[in-house]
Amino acid sequence: MSPYDPSAFPPFAVTVDLVVLTVRRHALCALAVRRGESPFQGRWALPGGFVRPDEDLSAAAARELVEETGLCAHDPDSPVQANGAHLEQLATYGDPKRDPRMRVVSVAHLALAPDLPAPRAGGDANSARWAPVDALLAQGGYGREDEQATPLAFDHAQILSDGVERARSKIEYSSLATAFCPPEFTVGELRRVYEAVWGVALDPRNFHRKVTGTPGFLVPTGGTTTRQGGRPAQLFRAGGATLLNPPMLRPDV
Amino acid sequence: MSPYDPSAFPPFAVTVDLVVLTVRRHALCALAVRRGESPFQGRWALPGGFVRPDEDLSAAAARELVEETGLCAHDPDSPVQANGAHLEQLATYGDPKRDPRMRVVSVAHLALAPDLPAPRAGGDANSARWAPVDALLAQGGYGREDEQATPLAFDHAQILSDGVERARSKIEYSSLATAFCPPEFTVGELRRVYEAVWGVALDPRNFHRKVTGTPGFLVPTGGTTTRQGGRPAQLFRAGGATLLNPPMLRPDV
């Protein structure tokens, strides 16, 4: 087989799909849009769209993220967090039958965002919402008789599942959990992020010792807050460290 | 922008490129093929080729792997090791200018193989060889006046670098290092794999304690060998465990 033969290559459509995760009311939620057209009309799907002819993959993902959420994405290599989300490539899905109409290869990206106001619907999707990932992935199961109980369109359940697993494992050994927090946050708020993403309860005392004892993870801003009730808590910003060594240990599993 | 509009999508070429790694003579090596045609004619590149119209991405990668090495690839989810290599998706590269002729999106895959006899050249590549990754990535640097000192074609240096980094980090927390070993191997041989991939020296006694003390990592076959010289060493096969918990710690960095 002759590689890169410009005269005879099978044409593909290339899209980006986004797994946008946030933590709302102690639950890990993903952004879902309702499809307005066939196939899978009326079903929920991940936001996404075609890559433009002269657009890089990461640029396409960032553009879709802005269109859907208004979030400004940061480069994967500069994990600063201003009013933006963390964005990284997740994986690529190219089963020949994943789209019944034509051959579509989708480069999925993962975005982590702090809790936001209502999502803004893109021009093409007639509605968008944050939904708990458990509900989105519970296929036909436990959900109320809600449109949420229907499976996601295309192979988006698989993509979402892979994105959630990436997020779950990545907060173990990186400081990425701070991407779910506002610019200033307390140790307790960060702990609730871990608890929501992992679905477990963590010991507040050991967690406090761990995160405050890891150099470069958190830097105190000097302020305090009582927005969570109880005794006032110190406010922190994310420090420069991106890798946690030793990592945060996820209980049992 | 209307997603999945079959009447108006920009056509892309989709390829798979392979980072095939092995350990030869205590060095981490990658499979490189010499390009027989323009662009980058005569330069070294990663093996790869077009995805066929009705072929899944992983199937295309497995096919290319067989064509280049004769290795039978295993499914990423069934990490058994018979006469086959570990194969997993690495990342996707889609810079609009990465191929000067047309828009090509390449889904790179990472393969880990035991030390093999000479690679077999595919029909399209006039030569193929194992080369130390250090030499392939040393752009214009230290190499002898060898064709190896020229940078790899396209963005393949970046792809190879990402693949090597993935391998380096993945053997920390998984049993994947056994994919570099023959079906039966000794603790010392496994240690030399880690040393070659990480480029460090490990304490033989602590390494032995770690790998033999991790349940499911190694299972003794009962046999022994002296092929490394010295006192006879027990032979092991890879156990069922795929995740190492706690992980193997990489010194310093």
Place this chain on the structure above:
DNA sequence: GTGTTTATCGTCAGGAAGACGACTATGATC
């Protein structure tokens, strides 16, 4: 036999994490 090489077992100190007690500083309630 002596030396060299590799494998394997053991010991010890230091660090990190889980379990959990205790105290502190707010707001809510009586």
Place this chain on the structure above:
DNA sequence: GATCATAGTCGTCTTCCTGACGATAAACAC
């Protein structure tokens, strides 16, 4: 204003894991 509930913060103790390194074992080369 006293009491209570809530959340945050500091310690202690035990256990496990790792790194450093001594010691022994079993082959081969001479």
